[in-house]
Amino acid sequence: MLGLMAARQAGLDDPARLRRAERTRRVLSLELNKDRDVERIHGSGINALDIEPVEGRYMLSGGSDGVIVLYDLENLSRKPSYTCKALFTVGRSHPDVHKFSVETVQWYPHDTGMFTSSSFDKTLKIWDTNTLQPADIFHFEGTVYSHHMSPVARKHCLIAGHRQEVLAVSWSPRHEYILATGSADGTVKLWDVRRASGCLSTLDQHNGEKSKASSEAANTAHNGRVNGLCYTNDGLHLLTIGTDERMRLWNSSTGENTLVNYGKVCNESRKGLKFAISCGCNPEFAFVPYGSTIAVYAVFTGELITMLRGHYSTVNCCVFQPHFQELYSGSKDCNILAWIPAPREPVPDDISEKSLPQQHLNPAYEDAWSSSDDEG
Incomplete structure (x- = not known):
């Protein structure tokens, strides 16, 4: 150096x-920071985390009890040891609290005045951060497992949400009209929302070599439920994870399976699994909930770099803070842990x-x- x-x-x-x-x-x-705590508010498991991309200062969390918490990550005390305080809570007594488990929370990508949440109560809510009141509520016929707003869109404000058996969804950070979805039927589809037909392609783990694959596995990305996907920061690749205990890296332009071998990736979740990818590193790294630990993989070689241990129960989600290269994770143990360089x-x-x-x-x-x- x-x-x-x-x-x-x-x-x-x-x-x-x-x-x-x-x-x-x-x-x-990265290591578990013993001098930084995140105030414990949730009384049940934490399913989702998101850090706003403008300042990288404020974090949202969503719990299986329907509670949403907004944290300030900045050390205002200027002391070596401090606690990230909860600024606001949409608790059980709030008139507009979600009735069931919150599965996804996300900041509006361009400012901190608005955030969104979706839940097993079949609703997606758009919140005004200043008043902590919903500006709009969308009701669906089926369960909302995941939603996502495009980080780069300038010509639309679409929110991608899916019902029933689509467990993961993500807009491309490179092309504002391109969307990736992962389903319980093992498929991963790429969509262009400008097209009437919508679907651009269905990713095939065998890259079209159907003669080597059974007819059941053909045109599927995984031999199990696809419950997690994440684009690399440049949008050139898509990382997917399934309950077949496999993680796969795809060329997002060609749809080709790059055949990177990550080994066995423990994944027993029956719903969405929120993992993260680093930004601005060489190589880039993936942070994947792995039982009660977080596995850190080199994205383009598949090498398992390390396992981050600190939670007492299953880790459901993690989010990367690119400004300071920090990681935050949420678990069924009701704790949010900070992993600091x-x-x-x-x-x-x-x-x-x-x-x-x-x-x-x-x-x-x-x-x-x-x-x-x-x-x-």
Whole structure:
């Protein structure tokens, strides 16, 4: 890292490379932070979390008791140890509280004045953050398992919601009209909402090689319920997870299964599983609820990097905070845990370039030194 900083200072390296290297280091050093607590409000399991993308400061949580909580993640006390306080709660006594389990919460992507929630009570609600009152309520005939608002849409304000057996849904962060959905029948479909027919393609785990697959498995993404999906930040790939204990990475343009092997991925959830992908790292990482732990995978190689342990019961959801490379997770144990990059080891005052490991030095910077420079 010192080599990267020195090369950047000398103008020999791209500033983006230094940022990626530091973000990657921070993600790889994530640990349960003993100095930061999230105020415990929920009296039952936590199903969904979302951090607003504008400031990265406010977080929503939705519980299986229908309660929604809004937290402030900023350390206003300026003390090393602090608790992220709940600012507002839509509790059981609120006249518009969801009657049953809240499955998804999401901030309006462009400001913090509005957020949405959907529930097993067959409703999707749009909330005014300032008044904590619903601005609108949509009623459905079937259970709403998941919903999502596009992070990049400028020409529409559509909310994608599904009923009954569609368990996961996500708008593309690259194309504002493209939508991905995952279903209990094992299929993952890509949609263009401008088209009358809607469906663009159905992802096939065998990439069209039906001769090698049974007719039952053909044109399915998983051999089980697809209950989680997430685009990479650039929108070029889609990661899906199913109850067949498999995770698959797809080229979102071609629909091709990239055949990355993540091994067995424990997934016993009968409803949506909320996982997250890092942003701005090299490589990128996926944070996947795995029983009472969170598995961290390298997205493009399938390598299991580490397991984050701290919850006492099944983890249902996690959300990545890209501004500071932090992770928050919610569980059936009613707790929200904060996973924070470990502090960097202090560098001795007498450190010199000669004492740095050579692999950390930028080659261009290393070559810039001459023998006369060393002698001087």
